[in-house]
Amino acid sequence: MxxxxxxxxxxxxxxxxxxxxxxxxxxxxxxxxxxxxxxxxxxxxxxxxxxxxxxxxxxxxxxxxxxxxxxxxxxxxxxxxxxxxxxxxxxxxxxxxxxxTLVGTFLSDLQVLPTKISNLPLSTPTPVPAPKNQTLFFYGEDGRREAIHQVMREIQSMPVPGNVLTVIDDNLEWLLSDYALTKKVRASLTEVMERGFTFYQIMPPLNFINRYTESLQFWLPMYSTGRMKVYYYPRLRGNLYRHSIIVVPGHCVQYAAAVGAGSSSDITMFSTDLQLVNAFEKQFQEHFSLCRPSLTVHKDPADFSPYFFEYLSHSGDSVQASNALSFSSMPRELLEQCIQKECPSVFAPFFRCYLEELPRFEKRLLQYPYIDMCPLASAEAIRSGKVSIASIHDDQLCYTPKTYVLHLKNILRLMDQYENYAFVPLHEKEYPDYDLFAGEGELALIIRTAAPYIILEIRRPAMVIAFREYLMRKADSVGYSGINREKIRMELRSLIQELES
The missing domain is CATH 1.10.260 (434 Repressor (Amino-terminal Domain))
Known part of the structure; x- marks a missing residue:
């Protein structure tokens, strides 16, 4: 660097x-x-x-x-x-x-996601679809831009939502270099997804890291709709050719290809010929059958807990960073209190998930390291009654001095009882609106703790490793073993004493 x-x-x-x-x-x-x-x-x-x-x-x-x-x-x-x-x-x-870095860029964009969504331009009137059985060819970067307009007009004209199949692993410079066009395409894509269209996307290979990062940045606002299914091809690929396919089954197809060393495609095809559309759909499905899930976005809180259950129960070490004391270290008594309140929070399913998993979680601590990073609130903030429980921005779920002490004492108990459990207090001026969890090579989860509430379930091994490394470096920069572990205990005891005085 x-x-x-x-x-x-x-x-x-x-x-x-x-x-x-x-x-x-x-x-x-x-x-x-x-x-x-x-x-x-x-x-x-x-x-x-x-x-x-x-x-x-x-x-x-x-x-x-x-x-x-x-x-x-x-x-x-x-x-x-x-x-x-x-x-x-x-x-x-x-x-x-x-x-x-890939992770740093992605998380920065996730933090400003509401701004990205609110800045999208307003929708336009429903366009007229292209004539049937027509095949057009476009040339250069201007041609790519015209072709994407043709595809978007075709999708927007459809009265009933359907599926859109995409493989885009060529250079996005033709799109991203035109800021106004980028905003317009994002707005159109977000609009059709909100209408009910589902996009199936095969991501570019990670060996082209800039291309992969640009793709993540471009698509992130659309991921928040929960209408995208993102996959990756798990084996090595040749780097000679790059291509782009967008198939709207039964309606149209766009295809472009370029030599890997080239900057963009010279020729882009757009067709409403159903024979061509069906042929490219078949090709996509064959490619898709060889792929695996890379990133899935969940918007419904009812869908959240199974993935946390999987994260908590996997074999291997774990590392996480949240912007409040975590669910993982929450004592049984406090979990039960939160469930009994029957709070309207979108995170209510988490309390039940963690309560059910608690015995197995502590059993895992006998075998695998678990690094738990989060900030400690000040005694003044806790007494004000405005410190949210476990990253939840909900006025009905805030700590009292008594419940915060209860949580801190349980953290001390875990540190004393399990050498594998490491609590790392973060001391930062600002904390992001997301919590990040990474298991050893299997699963990473990102949860936005402010609107729009979403969970990103990351399965691609290289991405999981990247997020885990990001968190490990964060923990290493603070220090959590040896004498640092004892300093952390002293910091916790000092805050407990201040709250109980």
Missing amino acids: MPFSEKLSFLIHLAKTTNKELAAELSVDPSLISLMRTGKRKLFKNPAQTKKMASFFARHCPAAFQRQALSEMLGQSAISSSMPTEVLTECLEKWLQGES
């Missing part, structure tokens, strides 16, 4: 600015910028200053050649002359902070 000092020097040269001009923007001494460029000082701890720095460079890089250089350096095709300055600011801010 490129160090921050090199990133800063690159941006200063690209923006054709100076240490003095940047320092004036940030209200700091120019010598501080010099120290940053030589690696003697790190990036600001204050996120507001980092955002100001990113905004400064975004405003000073409006030219096409500057955006192209940023696109190549950050590995993001979406960075182009059409990208609004405020969006480029977000990209640069993440890059400066080091959030360039």
Whole structure:
């Protein structure tokens, strides 16, 4: 990974600015910028200053050649002359902070998901479908854009929702480089999914990591509808050709292919010829039969608990990070109290799931490591009655000092009784609206704890490993073994004493 000092020097040269001009923007001494460029000082701890720095460079890089250089350096095709300055600011801010990994980028986008959805443009009138038995050919990137318009018009014109089959593993630069078109296509896709269409998607291979990341970023708002079934091909593939297939059974097909080293397809076909549509549907189904689930999104709370049951009961180590004391460490007495309240929370099924699994969970701690990361609330916040139970944003489910102490004492009991259980208190200024769980190579779960409430069930082994590694590095940066374990015990006892006094 490129160090921050090199990133800063690159941006200063690209923006054709100076240490003095940047320092004036940030209200700091120019010598501080010099120290940053030589690696003697790190990036600001204050996120507001980092955002100001990113905004400064975004405003000073409006030219096409500057955006192209940023696109190549950050590995993001979406960075182009059409990208609004405020969006480029977000990209640069993440890059400066080091959030360039697949997991970091994905989680950052998940955090701002409501904004992505609310910014989608309004729907348009129902279009007229294309003539039947027609085959059209389009050329270059402009042709790809026209072809996707043809597909979307065909889907939007359908009176009854159906299935859409997609394999898109070529370069998305033709789409992402046009910011207005990207928003329009996202809006159209989200709209038809909300109407009841189901999309079956075969994701690109992970060996093209930028392409895979861009695909995740583009589709994330649509994942939140719960109408996408995402799969992957588990074996190695040749890298010579990349292709794109969108099949709307009984209606139309779009097909494009490109040589792997090329930037985009030169020819794109769109057809409503049912023989062609049926042939490509058959080809998709044959490909699909060789694939496995990669990512499934659940919106119904009734669907949540089976996956947590699987996560809790799997053989192997586990690591998780939540933005409140976790279900895993909750004592039986508190779980029973929450169930008896019959709360309307969307997370009510979790309480029953954890209560049922409690004996087996503690039995697993005898064999497998379990790392439990979450923040500790202040005594003042707990006494105010506004600290939610287990990441749940529900005014009816908040801790009292007594129940918080009950939970803390159970954490201490688990630490004393099971060497494999590690509690890691997080001390961060802000906490995201999601909890993250990763088992050893089998399953990762991401749960959004604020609207829109969704659970992402991740099955692709390489992705599970990536999320697990992300969490392990987070735990390692805090420290949880040896003397750190005793320091954590002392911190818990101190908070208990303060709440009981």
